[in-house]
Amino acid sequence: MSPRLLRAVSRGWLAVLGLLTVAVFVLVLIPAKxxxxxxxxxxxxxxxxxxxxxxxxxxxxxxxxxxxxxxxxxxxxxxxxxxxxxxxxxxxxxxxxxxxxxxxxxxxxxxxxxxxxxxxxxxxxxxxxxxxxxxxxxxxxxxxxxxxxxxxxxxxxxxxxxxxxxxxxxxxxxxxxxxxxxxxxxxxxxxxxxxxxxxxxxxxxxxxxxxxxxxxxxxxxxxxxxxxxxxxxxxxxxxxxxxxxxxGQSQALKMLLAALHQASSSAQISHPCYPQGYQENITVAELYDSPCAFSGFYHTLHFLNLTGGQSLSSVNATIAQICSSSWEQLQLLFPTASRTQLRDACTASSYSLTLLLQGYKFSHTTWPSIHFVQQVANTDxxxxxxxxxxxxxxxxxxxxxxxxxxxxxxxIAATVLLAIMLILTFCLLAATCCQRNSSGYEHL
Incomplete structure (x- = not known):
C-alpha cells in the first residue's frame, strides 16, 4: 500500500474512532436509574x-x-x-x-x-x-x-x-x-x-x-x-x-401411676407434681375464637386418625373401642406402631379428650371449632x-x-462500541508501524 493511500485510510479510521467516541459519551450521559x-x-x-x-x-x-x-x-x-x-x-x-x-x-x-x-x-x-x-x-x-x-x-x-x-x-x-x-x-x-x-x-x-x-x-x-x-x-x-x-401428657401419666401406687401402699412419692396428690383446678375464660390444637393434642389423636374433623361422638366411640381392645387386637389395628405407642394409646387419648372437655370446657357444640395441626405451609x-x-x-x-x-x-451498546474502538485503534497502530518499517527500508 502506498504511503498516500495508507494516510487516507488512517484518516478514515480516525474519523470513525471519533464518531464512536462521541457515541460512547452519549450513551454514558443517558440519565442513570x-x-x-x-x-x-x-x-x-x-x-x-x-x-x-x-x-x-x-x-x-x-x-x-x-x-x-x-x-x-x-x-x-x-x-x-x-x-x-x-x-x-x-x-x-x-x-x-x-x-x-x-x-x-x-x-x-x-x-x-x-x-x-x-x-x-x-x-x-x-x-x-x-x-x-x-x-x-x-x-x-x-x-x-x-x-x-x-x-x-x-x-x-x-x-x-x-x-x-x-x-x-x-x-x-x-x-x-x-x-x-x-x-x-x-x-x-x-x-x-x-x-x-x-x-x-x-x-x-x-x-x-x-x-x-x-x-x-x-x-x-x-x-x-x-x-x-x-x-x-x-x-x-x-x-x-x-x-x-x-x-402435660407425660406428667399426667406419671401422676396416674403414682396415684395407683400410693393407693396400693403407704409409700409417699416426692415430686413437685404429686407430693401429696397434685391439686389445681383448670379454669379458663371462655374462648372468643377458634383454637388450633398442636403438639401432644395433635400427635395423640392423629395416631388414632381423629384429627380430620370427626365429630365428638365419633372421637368418643373410637377411644372407647381402643380402650376395650386387647393387646393382640391393637397390634392388628396398628401393625407398624411401637410398643410404647400401643401401650399409651388408650391413656394418652383419654387424657387429651378429658383435658379438652373437662379442663378447657369444650362441648359437642364447640368441638368442631378445634383445628388439630402439626404443620402449616411446611412449617412446624x-x-x-x-x-x-x-x-x-x-x-x-x-x-x-x-x-x-x-x-x-x-x-451493552457502550461495551460493543468500545470493543470496536479498541480493534480499530490496534489496526491503525499496526498500519502505522508497517508504514514506518517500509519507509525505513526505502532509505536503505
Whole structure:
C-alpha cells in the first residue's frame, strides 16, 4: 500500500474512532436509574428443649423487615437424638454433647460468612422447670454444659434459659396466627399488610410436662400472671395465656401411676407434681375464637386418625373401642406402631379428650371449632417460630441497598462500541508501524 493511500485510510479510521467516541459519551450521559440490590437474608437458630426431646429450628428472614418485625420462614428442623435435656440431670455433659450433630447440620446450612452474626438461643420448657424445682444445682449444671457446647460453634449465642409458661403459650399463639396469615399477609398490591377484619385464633399446646392455652380475649386481662402484650408488624396484641405445670401428657401419666401406687401402699412419692396428690383446678375464660390444637393434642389423636374433623361422638366411640381392645387386637389395628405407642394409646387419648372437655370446657357444640395441626405451609407449629418473630423486633433492620447505574441496554451498546474502538485503534497502530518499517527500508 502506498504511503498516500495508507494516510487516507488512517484518516478514515480516525474519523470513525471519533464518531464512536462521541457515541460512547452519549450513551454514558443517558440519565442513570436507581436499582435495588437483592435483599440479604439473616439467619437465626432456636433450640426447643422440651421435657421429652430437643429440636433445633433454623430460620431466616429478609434483612429489611416489615414494620419492625421480620418475615420469618423455617429453613430446616433437626431432631436431637435422645431424651430432653432435663433427663441429663446426672450426666450434664451428655446434654451438651447431644446438641452437636444438629449444630453441625446448621453450620452446613447457614452461610459461613454469616455464622458469627447468627443469633442462637436455647429455650427450655416444663421439663427444666420441674428439674429446677427439684434440684436447682443440677438444672444449672445442665444449662452450663449446653451453653458450653453451643459456645464452641461460630454463632452469636445469646444464652440458654427457661421460658415461663405464659411465654411458651404466647409464642405458640404467635406461630399459629403468623402461619395462618392473621397477623400479616402479602396483599394483591404486592406488599405486606395487616389483614383487615380477620379473626385471630386461639392456641392449645400439650407438652410432656405442661399444657398451655392462649387467646385474645374480648375484655382486658386483669391478672398480670396471665396477661401478655406483643407488638408485631406495627399492631398491638393483648393476650390471655395460662400454662398448667404437671398437666402435660407425660406428667399426667406419671401422676396416674403414682396415684395407683400410693393407693396400693403407704409409700409417699416426692415430686413437685404429686407430693401429696397434685391439686389445681383448670379454669379458663371462655374462648372468643377458634383454637388450633398442636403438639401432644395433635400427635395423640392423629395416631388414632381423629384429627380430620370427626365429630365428638365419633372421637368418643373410637377411644372407647381402643380402650376395650386387647393387646393382640391393637397390634392388628396398628401393625407398624411401637410398643410404647400401643401401650399409651388408650391413656394418652383419654387424657387429651378429658383435658379438652373437662379442663378447657369444650362441648359437642364447640368441638368442631378445634383445628388439630402439626404443620402449616411446611412449617412446624410450636413456640420457636413465635419466639424468633418476636426477637426480630430487637434485631436491627437493614434497608435494601440501592445503586445508581445505566440501563443494561446502554451498557451493552457502550461495551460493543468500545470493543470496536479498541480493534480499530490496534489496526491503525499496526498500519502505522508497517508504514514506518517500509519507509525505513526505502532509505536503505
Amino acid at each position: 436507581d436499582a435495588v440490590v437483592p435483599t440479604r437474608f439473616k439467619y437465626g437458630l432456636v433450640f426447643d428443649a422440651g421435657s421429652t426431646h430437643t429440636s433445633l429450628y433454623i430460620y431466616r428472614w429478609p434483612a429489611d423487615k416489615e414494620n419492625g418485625t421480620g418475615i420469618v420462614s423455617q429453613v430446616e428442623a433437626c431432631s436431637v437424638s435422645g431424651p430432653g435435656i432435663s433427663s441429663y440431670a446426672d450426666n450434664p455433659a451428655g446434654a451438651g454433647a447431644s446438641l452437636k450433630p444438629c449444630l453441625d447440620r446448621a453450620m452446613k446450612i447457614v452461610p459461613a460468612e454469616q455464622q458469627r452474626e447468627t443469633p442462637t438461643y436455647l429455650g427450655a420448657t416444663a421439663g427444666m422447670r420441674l428439674l429446677r424445682m427439684e434440684n436447682s444445682t443440677k438444672a444449672e449444671q445442665v444449662f452450663a454444659e449446653v451453653s458450653k457446647a453451643i459456645g464452641e460453634y461460630p454463632v452469636d449465642f445469646r444464652g440458654a434459659r427457661i421460658l415461663t409458661g405464659s411465654e411458651e403459650g404466647s409464642f405458640g399463639w404467635i406461630t399459629v396466627n403468623y402461619l395462618l396469615e392473621t397477623l400479616v399477609k402479602f396483599s394483591f398490591a404486592e406488599r405486606w399488610e395487616h389483614p383487615q377484619d380477620t379473626e385471630v385464633l386461639g392456641a392449645l399446646d400439650l407438652g410432656g410436662a405442661s399444657t398451655q392455652i392462649t387467646f385474645q380475649p374480648g375484655v382486658p386481662v386483669e391478672d398480670r400472671n396471665t396477661s401478655v402484650f406483643f407488638r408485631l408488624y406495627g399492631t398491638n396484641y393483648s393476650l390471655y395465656s395460662h400454662s398448667y405445670l404437671c398437666y 407449629v410450636g413456640w420457636t417460630l413465635g419466639y424468633m418473630l418476636n426477637l426480630t423486633n430487637m434485631i436491627p433492620s437493614e434497608p435494601p441497598a440501592a445503586v445508581t447505574g445505566l440501563p443494561s441496554c446502554s451498557w
